[in-house]
Amino acid sequence: MAKKIVIVGAGVAGVNAATKLVDNGFPGKDITIIDMGNDPYNRKPEEVMTGFLGAGGWSDGKLTYHTAIGGQLSKYVGETKAMKLMDEVITNFKRFHPKPEEVQCSNPEAEPDFIKPYFGLRLFPVWHVGTDYLHEIGKNWYDYLVSKGVQFVWNEKVFKIDFESRLVYFTYKNQLGEGAIEYDELIFGVGKSGIDFAQELQDEYHLETEPKSVQIGVRFEAPQHHFQKLIDISYDFKLYRKFEDKGVSLRSFCTNNNAAYVAVEKTYGDNSYNGHAKKDEAYRNNMTNFGILMEINGINNPFEWSRDVVSKCQIDGKGLYYSPSRTVSQTSEGAEVEAVQITWTRMIEVLSAFKGYFQYIEDFIEDMKKVFPTLGDDWGIYIPEVKYLSPEPLVYDSDLALVEYPNVHFVGDALSARGITVSGAQGILAVEKFVKPMDHWADEWDNHSGDMVHFR
Numbered sequence: 001m002a003k004k005i006v007i008v009g010a011g012v013a014g015v016n017a018a019t020k021l022v023d024n025g026f027p028g029k030d031i032t033i034i035d036m037g038n039d040p041y042n043r044k045p046e047e048v049m050t051g052f053l054g055a056g057g058w059s060d061g062k063l064t065y066h067t068a069i070g071g072q073l074s075k076y077v078g079e080t081k082a083m084k085l086m087d088e089v090i091t092n093f094k095r096f097h098p099k100p101e102e103v104q105c106s107n108p109e110a111e112p113d114f115i116k117p118y119f120g121l122r123l124f125p126v127w128h129v130g131t132d133y134l135h136e137i138g139k140n141w142y143d144y145l146v147s148k149g150v151q152f153v154w155n156e157k158v159f160k161i162d163f164e165s166r167l168v169y170f171t172y173k174n175q176l177g178e179g180a181i182e183y184d185e186l187i188f189g190v191g192k193s194g195i196d197f198a199q200e201l202q203d204e205y206h207l208e209t210e211p212k213s214v215q216i217g218v219r220f221e222a223p224q225h226h227f228q229k230l231i232d233i234s235y236d237f238k239l240y241r242k243f244e245d246k247g248v249s250l251r252s253f254c255t256n257n258n259a260a261y262v263a264v265e266k267t268y269g270d271n272s273y274n275g276h277a278k279k280d281e282a283y284r285n286n287m288t289n290f291g292i293l294m295e296i297n298g299i300n301n302p303f304e305w306s307r308d309v310v311s312k313c314q315i316d317g318k319g320l321y322y323s324p325s326r327t328v329s330q331t332s333e334g335a336e337v338e339a340v341q342i343t344w345t346r347m348i349e350v351l352s353a354f355k356g357y358f359q360y361i362e363d364f365i366e367d368m369k370k371v372f373p374t375l376g377d378d379w380g381i382y383i384p385e386v387k388y389l390s391p392e393p394l395v396y397d398s399d400l401a402l403v404e405y406p407n408v409h410f411v412g413d414a415l416s417a418r419g420i421t422v423s424g425a426q427g428i429l430a431v432e433k434f435v436k437p438m439d440h441w442a443d444e445w446d447n448h449s450g451d452m453v454h455f456r
């Protein structure tokens, strides 16, 4: 009898895991994916982080291809295998793309002299899909999984998982009461939108975890022409600098160009910012946005520290916008990006919320003005941008299963990923061992009579 695999989170990791399974003949009907968001046909643009392909479905679709970018992968499987897994993820995105030839690769080979001595530039290849195509990819990909028999449960938030009795609990909205589904193997891929739930499980089961650094900063936005010289070399340029004696490093992060929009991320009820870009020329606004992110080491309880900074950078439930000359931009849907514009006087409160670390961001911007001489005051920042890195639970390298519960696999941003290719690769890695030749699963398909969903 085939194993019953339950995937919590239809994000990048969960969807790649399911695809690996059905591509190799695993019966789709023995895979159930539960997500608190919508399927790709019903997912609305404002649902930035939930639904089919998760945050990846409304991202910029930059598929980074380097083991030093996007979180941990090679530490589990080594360099060669990590690259192979990332290849599989990129192939999946191209495979369901309506026009795969439009996926462009940017591959800078050398640091340009003009950024020196102020910044270094990370050199790595990246494929750019674009937000609008992601929606089409999502639909094609979903249709494929449905055609293979994969069961989807939409709009249901998992609120409890019993690792001992192997039950996943969710509020069963269409009926009275709660639902529970039994699993043999659990893939836990709840991403950033489920980070609080991941934390609850870690606490409840006293999972051994490794603390992470603070990753916080702002989303910077400016007209693209100021940065064009660098964009021509690297679409997703990562400028970086390090202050090793202070335990602080900074980098520009997730650059969006051409038709680039700032997006609000809601986590723990607070607003923070990210960005995405569309491919369709109709959306072109000739803007560039990117995060200026600090990685700060040596802070006790990095999660609480970041939460505190984020909560202090909110007014009336919105994040903040500061610019010496500009006003808040529009989203790709034509609404104003949700943010309260503040003056320099109120920036004092931001400086205080960042507990002395904001100076590094100010210096970064000042030095960008030297490297990109037309920039001047023609920019704005959305405050804050934050990456809540979940403490990483201890997992087996081979399949990312919890050491304490070997049939529970943590994947994607819920483990140690920070981007699409690594999240997808972790999803594939977690299920590889369940994949067997086609003829084996053909027999299983006929014989399987297990009742997969039990409502209690």
Ligand SMILES: Cc1cc2nc3c(=O)[nH]c(=O)nc-3n(C[C@H](O)[C@H](O)[C@H](O)COP(=O)(O)OP(=O)(O)OC[C@H]3O[C@@H](n4cnc5c(N)ncnc54)[C@H](O)[C@@H]3O)c2cc1C
Pocket: 008, 009, 010, 011, 012, 013, 014, 034, 035, 036, 037, 048, 049, 050, 051, 052, 053, 054, 055, 056, 057, 058, 059, 060, 061, 062, 063, 064, 070, 156, 157, 158, 159, 189, 190, 191, 192, 193, 194, 195, 197, 254, 263, 265, 274, 275, 276, 411, 412, 413, 414, 417, 418, 419, 420, 421, 423, 424
């Ligand atoms: C605006 C934006 C732009 C980005 N751009 C890029 C980019 O260009 N390149 C890149 O590499 N990365 C980018 N990222 C990051 C990338 O999207 C994530 O790293 C990646 O999606 C993580 O994959 P995941 O499967 O771990 O989680 P996700 O893709 O976030 O999926 C998690 C899923 O779990 C579901 N879920 C959460 N909690 C529960 C629960 N309790 N019950 C049921 N379902 C639940 C959610 O609804 C969601 O669908 C971007 C992120 C954002 C927000």
